[in-house]
Amino acid sequence: MSSIAVAVVGAAGRMGSQACAAVEAADGLELVARITSGDDVGARVRESGAQVAVDLTVPSVTEANVHAILDAGAHAVVGTTGWDDASRGRVTEHLDRLNAGRADGQGVLIAPNFGLSAVLAMTFAAKAARYFESAEVVELHHPDKIDAPSGTARHTAAAIAAARADAGLGPSPDATETGWEARGADVDGVRVHAVRLRGLVAHEEILFGNAGEQLTIRQDSFDRASFMPGVLLAVREVGSRPGLTVGLENVLDLS
Amino acid sequence: MSSIAVAVVGAAGRMGSQACAAVEAADGLELVARITSGDDVGARVRESGAQVAVDLTVPSVTEANVHAILDAGAHAVVGTTGWDDASRGRVTEHLDRLNAGRADGQGVLIAPNFGLSAVLAMTFAAKAARYFESAEVVELHHPDKIDAPSGTARHTAAAIAAARADAGLGPSPDATETGWEARGADVDGVRVHAVRLRGLVAHEEILFGNAGEQLTIRQDSFDRASFMPGVLLAVREVGSRPGLTVGLENVLDLS
Amino acid sequence: MSSIAVAVVGAAGRMGSQACAAVEAADGLELVARITSGDDVGARVRESGAQVAVDLTVPSVTEANVHAILDAGAHAVVGTTGWDDASRGRVTEHLDRLNAGRADGQGVLIAPNFGLSAVLAMTFAAKAARYFESAEVVELHHPDKIDAPSGTARHTAAAIAAARADAGLGPSPDATETGWEARGADVDGVRVHAVRLRGLVAHEEILFGNAGEQLTIRQDSFDRASFMPGVLLAVREVGSRPGLTVGLENVLDLS
Amino acid sequence: MSSIAVAVVGAAGRMGSQACAAVEAADGLELVARITSGDDVGARVRESGAQVAVDLTVPSVTEANVHAILDAGAHAVVGTTGWDDASRGRVTEHLDRLNAGRADGQGVLIAPNFGLSAVLAMTFAAKAARYFESAEVVELHHPDKIDAPSGTARHTAAAIAAARADAGLGPSPDATETGWEARGADVDGVRVHAVRLRGLVAHEEILFGNAGEQLTIRQDSFDRASFMPGVLLAVREVGSRPGLTVGLENVLDLS
CATH class of the missing domain: 3.40.50.720 (NAD(P)-binding Rossmann-like Domain)
Known part of the structure; x- marks a missing residue:
């Protein structure tokens, strides 16, 4: 060849x-x-x-x-x-x-x-989304980042939201009455949390939950x-x- | 209907x-x-x-x-x-x-x-395997379990090994010269570690690595x-x- | 005796x-x-x-x-x-x-x-706080919880904030310009994120970061x-x- | 001054x-x-x-x-x-x-x-050890490392073992009958698992368990x-x- x-x-x-x-x-x-x-x-x-x-x-x-x-x-x-x-x-x-x-x-x-771990994490998250009652996203980056949440996390959350809607799932259950002042956002009904910490580069953790079980997909980018x-x-x-x-x-x- | x-x-x-x-x-x-x-x-x-x-x-x-x-x-x-x-x-x-x-x-x-998180973790691990230089599996269970590693972890490792072979990948890089006495096994060339800890039920973590990045898929079963x-x-x-x-x-x- | x-x-x-x-x-x-x-x-x-x-x-x-x-x-x-x-x-x-x-x-x-893991996590977090540039807290609970963040997480964050102040540290570095609508709070300058997920009980993760290193203390309560x-x-x-x-x-x- | x-x-x-x-x-x-x-x-x-x-x-x-x-x-x-x-x-x-x-x-x-996160993780692990029924250590490094487990993990496990002995605790419960061929060692009765993965640098996770709860102390070194x-x-x-x-x-x- x-x-x-x-x-x-x-x-x-x-x-x-x-x-x-x-x-x-x-x-x-x-x-x-x-x-x-x-x-x-x-x-x-x-x-x-x-x-x-x-x-x-x-x-x-x-x-x-x-x-x-x-x-x-x-x-x-x-x-x-x-x-x-x-x-x-x-x-x-x-x-x-x-x-x-x-x-x-x-x-x-x-x-x-181009990050394989990031692309795979997003792709798997979208596929898993329809099978869980709850889904939230946590992204973690260095503290010099200006935007929150990250574009990757927004994209992931949007894909989860679309898959949930497609499967007829409503929003994740949530009885919270107060306390909405942390770094992050609601992306199409999926909660995205943004952590900023010296020493980190770019990381994403997607959490899914059903009664009695949890699935976590985590991706770490340490270097270009x-x-x-x-x-x-x-x-x-x-x-x-x-x-x-x-x-x-x-x-x-x-x- | x-x-x-x-x-x-x-x-x-x-x-x-x-x-x-x-x-x-x-x-x-x-x-x-x-x-x-x-x-x-x-x-x-x-x-x-x-x-x-x-x-x-x-x-x-x-x-x-x-x-x-x-x-x-x-x-x-x-x-x-x-x-x-x-x-x-x-x-x-x-x-x-x-x-x-x-x-x-x-x-x-x-x-x-029947655990969706366990089945999805295994399935995603098999799909991801061909894209990473390194792959290892850690399973964690309560300390009353007699066999190590668990059947689920063996099954996961075998699926990863098959996918790697299919993609023409050799064994994960490993310069270790000494120290092979921990709980766990080598399943078709994929290292499986078995943790036993009071308080745990059944959990599995699959780790993939490339230069500068890591993908982790974790599954927790807390309850029947x-x-x-x-x-x-x-x-x-x-x-x-x-x-x-x-x-x-x-x-x-x-x- | x-x-x-x-x-x-x-x-x-x-x-x-x-x-x-x-x-x-x-x-x-x-x-x-x-x-x-x-x-x-x-x-x-x-x-x-x-x-x-x-x-x-x-x-x-x-x-x-x-x-x-x-x-x-x-x-x-x-x-x-x-x-x-x-x-x-x-x-x-x-x-x-x-x-x-x-x-x-x-x-x-x-x-x-009375949870030993929770009490130890809080205690260690307070001791570690003075040695890190960045500190944030993530608490994770079942979705039926009404308050966010949890009392334990608030208490932990307050202890971290007090230890930082005592050591002459200012707030953790943070360039974020937008995006403050996630579940959680700012407790005395320490960011606390609150995740709600079906299947979880009560969990807390305290993250500390310096250039090139991270310390994470995590506590899981599965059962009374x-x-x-x-x-x-x-x-x-x-x-x-x-x-x-x-x-x-x-x-x-x-x- | x-x-x-x-x-x-x-x-x-x-x-x-x-x-x-x-x-x-x-x-x-x-x-x-x-x-x-x-x-x-x-x-x-x-x-x-x-x-x-x-x-x-x-x-x-x-x-x-x-x-x-x-x-x-x-x-x-x-x-x-x-x-x-x-x-x-x-x-x-x-x-x-x-x-x-x-x-x-x-x-x-x-x-x-000199790593603060590594030294603190070891110190906290030794202090926590007497309060838990089970303790195991997982260390994770790049695959070019020759020795397993790492010196830091051996040192941590030895400190945990000493603290357990001091408190009159016996070995962690373990019903395992077969499967002791994974990378790692038994250090004074504390099980140490060694993961090798491309992309990692030097990391240690110390796991403690009691019925219904878990305490995890994790340390990541990304850079000198x-x-x-x-x-x-x-x-x-x-x-x-x-x-x-x-x-x-x-x-x-x-x-």
Whole structure:
């Protein structure tokens, strides 16, 4: 099996430089371009012969990069934040045009989170949700974080809430009459608690309860290094998924 | 929608009496027979009009009960232990005879564990296993337990080992040179630790690690009451699954 | 060594009947009176020859019981809630009168919590508090609890706050700008989170963090049975502590 | 209050360079010498006017360094491993000679572990041990560690065993008949389990159980940075403790 040729866009950044090292060390992948700010993304991708380009840049340029990558004939893996319905819609249109009439079209995978443990925790939580009377989420982060609760925890809680609604479950039982001043939020009826503690990085604990039993799914991210297995997985999978895919969970084999 | 008529076999036992109460309290189920030791199981199931019979008896009689239930025209849900390949094979043959040429045949669901949290933990662990470099299992029980590690933990570790092998992963990294005298075992290359502590009931923690991240799935069973949601789920699902099904995970909706 | 003669007041209640059983099963203790509602507490204690009386009644009668126990010449161990500064002050006055000029006076031990794990968790948390930059408390209870956070968690957080202030530490670092709507409270600057989950009983987790390290102290109460070792310890110790003692931690040997 | 003048011996090493930075950043401490391999330790300490010298070198030179520091008139804080009864005895003799007839003698503090969370966890575990029927220890480390269980876990288990013996407790209850092949050991009758997982650093969990309750003390070390608060505390306290002190716990205020 020949290698997949990979370009990294944003190669000088912290995520980008780790991604370059990870691609170089990985079996079956070859790093063919380190693209940095100032480079012509489309030209560099085309000239390098990259089959997959990984965008790890900043919100202000990520959409333009993706369109350039697509026009250069490569698949795109995107770890940059800042995407909304409108920008995703424009990528879908672009893909529809490029892929029309082709069996093996180009693919774009936007992954808000490359952490396998985080993505699996969310995915399992959504699957478990319908089987428990109670569900709450606790997220724990370093104390320099400005927002509470975290985006990941909000996303997890929303997925739990949707699964509960889908299964006809009402809100988790709760007789509390007073005391709603802690850090955190109610996300679609699921309570999310936010702990801030020096020494922590990014952690999430999802708690489910029935009479006499509890299921806890916990995820700990200690280091940016933890995102690399997810990046490599995305690079390997994007080529076999034409069109736009949002979320690493959609390329995991969880059957 | 009319109710499902349910018989409980072993209705005087601890699990059986709780199951009777749970069926009586459940929407859409009707308890039509409490069958106890000395009763003619087949006759009682037939006369009561039960559509589903739940066997919560003892290993010495459970197989005979299942054949009697099937001959009485009902589906069977089985929580009794002691089944092996031979006894399961005889039930499959019986079902094949009964169901031949029918689109909507009879079903038997044998569940070694009715605890939803335990079954979900095992299922998620098997799905996650291929994505992590390291995996170990810690089970924790009351100190009166004779075997170590627990059957559930062995089953979990075996499923993790199978998933790792399937994904081409070798054993978890381990530089340990000395110190192999703690309670627990190596199950197909997956290390299982067994903690015994007064005050505990039955708990399992599955730990996965990659560089910079950890995923932990923990399950706590505090009380036999925790098995009832699984019993009710099995009763509701067995009618739509002709043939033999082993394991509650096979009737969960985890898509 | 001869046994200690023990009376239980409120012997027909749930805590009281368990306490009777625990005293009867304990080495070195003898149950001499089961006093219930309607009995003359003072007369029963005196006639039974009880050296220690354990009050496990209700807030409306506990203070009167303690005065009657003292007048009957016994030491008192009190597990009933509802005490305030005024009622404690009256007991202190009573003890001062009785104990004046005696080397070995009578003692009263009021224990808001007989759970050894809960009392130890609180005590250790207060001792650890001065050594960490960050401290937060998470309490977890069944969903039928009306107040949040729990009294135990409030008490723990207040003790942590006092120890931090004593050591000259300011508030835990926290850059959070938004999101203060979760169950819980700010207790003297220490954040307390309250989780409610079916299947839980009463649990507390105290988290401390410094750069690069974390200390977690967790306490689980699964059953009222867990209070009995604390009751027995109090019964054994109250005789050697003349005057009023509040808190089981004061009779633990933590040197 | 004037500053304490501090020298760091082994200043070029990983721990040493972090200690230099920590001393420079700390209130009330002044870094006066960075002593490295090849320097004359005694001369450098004397010339710099250091009141306290911190030895963070290697086992082969640490004892000679401590004697030189003492002869130069400074107190010593030692984080280097490799000390035994004989080398500690020689330091005690040296201190006895120097301190004879002085009210405020010189001090040496040898700390096998500067991690506050680790030291507190061990200390609290020893204090709690007498109050629980069951106690077990789980330590978790990265998979490149050669020994199992860790020295810290062995030390913790030995302290728990000593406290149990002191309180007249026998071994923790355990009906296990088979299954003793997991990573870990029996340390004086206390079971120690050793988990090895990629992504972990150094962690310890101490579990205590009584009927109906559990106390868990957990300690996580993510980074060498976590040792610095302990180093600074030792530097501040060593001057007021003449003679040899072994263990950071002896300078903590846990009253």
